[in-house]
Amino acid sequence: MKPSLRALVSLATALACASSAFPQSTPGSGATPVEKRMDQIVKSYAASNAFMGTVLVSEGDHVLLNQGYGSADLEWNIPNAPDTRLRIGSLTKQFTAALVLLLQQDGKLDIKDPVSKYLPDAPQTWQKVTLAELMGNTSGIPDFTGFKEMPAWGMTSHTVDEELDFFKNKPLDFEPGSKWAYSSSGFEVLGAVIEKVTGKSYGDQLQARIFDPLEMKSTGLDVDGLILTKRAQGYRPGTSGLLSVRSLSMSVPWAAGSMYSTTQDLLKWERALFGGQVLNKNSLKLMTTPGKGGYGLGVYVTANKTGTTIVTHGGAIAGFKTSLSYVPDRRIAVVVLSNVEGEAANSVADQLLTVALDQ
Numbered sequence: 535m536k537p538s539l540r541a542l543v544s545l546a547t548a549l550a551c552a553s554s555a556f557p558q559s560t561p562g563s564g565a566t567p568v569e570k571r572m573d574q575i576v577k578s579y580a581a582s583n584a585f586m587g588t589v590l591v592s593e594g595d596h597v598l599l600n601q602g603y604g605s606a607d608l609e610w611n612i613p614n615a616p617d618t619r620l621r622i623g624s625l626t627k628q629f630t631a632a633l634v635l636l637l638q639q640d641g642k643l644d645i646k647d648p649v650s651k652y653l654p655d656a657p658q659t660w661q662k663v664t665l666a667e668l669m670g671n672t673s674g675i676p677d678f679t680g681f682k683e684m685p686a687w688g689m690t691s692h693t694v695d696e697e698l699d700f701f702k703n704k705p706l707d708f709e710p711g712s713k714w715a716y717s718s719s720g721f722e723v724l725g726a727v728i729e730k731v732t733g734k735s736y737g738d739q740l741q742a743r744i745f746d747p748l749e750m751k752s753t754g755l756d757v758d759g760l761i762l763t764k765r766a767q768g769y770r771p772g773t774s775g776l777l778s779v780r781s782l783s784m785s786v787p788w789a790a791g792s793m794y795s796t797t798q799d800l801l802k803w804e805r806a807l808f809g810g811q812v813l814n815k816n817s818l819k820l821m822t823t824p825g826k827g828g829y830g831l832g833v834y835v836t837a838n839k840t841g842t843t844i845v846t847h848g849g850a851i852a853g854f855k856t857s858l859s860y861v862p863d864r865r866i867a868v869v870v871l872s873n874v875e876g877e878a879a880n881s882v883a884d885q886l887l888t889v890a891l892d893q
Contacts (some may be wrong), residue, residue, distance in 0.1 A: 579881065672825065678719045
């Protein structure tokens with residue numbers, strides 16, 4: 535989900551230099567057969583600019599592929615690299631869910647409680663909606679991203695209260711807990727709960743509870759006007775080539791989709807989350823147990839044809855498409871961040887995961 539200081543951002547990117555936190559491979563020069571195969575998959579999409587971005591695949595402690603493809607900024611001719619920062623859209627949701635579960639571990643809330651316990655001004659229609667239902671997309675609160683007013687409304691900055699006011703008086707789509715429907719609205723409400731319970735901003739909580747402890751130094755909550763080095767510009771396919779995408783206000787996706795990150799930081803996140811460094815065992819089980827719609831708490835939990843469990847989520851925000859998958863049994867991580875809209879990123883991610891599982 536998107537005013538642009540693109541020239542300044544891009545210039546800062548061009549002047550910045552960095553080292554990779556993980557070894558960067560160079561397919562074609564001493565690369566393994568698996569690495570070459572994966573690289574060719576990505577290049578088959580990058581050749582037509584259907585895909586530009588960064589890709590990282592790992593199994594256990596071994597990085598199988600860690601590459602940038604295409605341009606981070608076409609106007610400045612800056613290539614994507616493993617440390618390029620991209621907006622990650624709805625991958626943000628699992629971080630929001632993790633914060634809520636951490637607060638439950640702290641004894642500051644209970645996810646079985648109704649949201650009205652923490653937000654006294656919640657409308658009558660939300661009185662039965664629990665925090666768990668918000669995290670599992672079973673609340674019935676309609677997804678604000680589909681409102682007809684959204685394209686214009688989303689271009690201006692809004693406070694948290696204004697965010698909630700945008701959808702809180704809408705009727706529920708269904709009785710809470712009775713069905714499943716993807717809703718970014720629920721995660722906006724969770725962001726408000728996090729702020730109410732802690733007395734601190736959602737962004738500060740992300741930084742203190744997750745980013746700093748895990749040393750995710752290239753990750754953060756994007757805000758309007760932020761000058762960010764190594765930031766990729768977002769694009770969409772046009773009839774005669776790629777077009778630059780106008781961003782919406784980053785106050786809008788917020789706790790549902792306003793983070794930026796790198797493939798390397800997201801690998802840190804996956805390793806830490808499934809290595810017990812973020813949540814305790816009970817909380818991780820809650821997060822990764824599929825409910826309605828095959829959705830856990832902030833993540834999808836599915837299985838392939840052989841029954842292998844895959845914990846995954848995608849993200850889509852103006853100019854960007856992302857995918858993050860993890861196979862707990864084999865500690866396989868597939869991170870695909872694209873600065874081009876469209877389904878190519880999902881196709882790349884699916885094919886890379888298949889290769890990783892088959893090796």
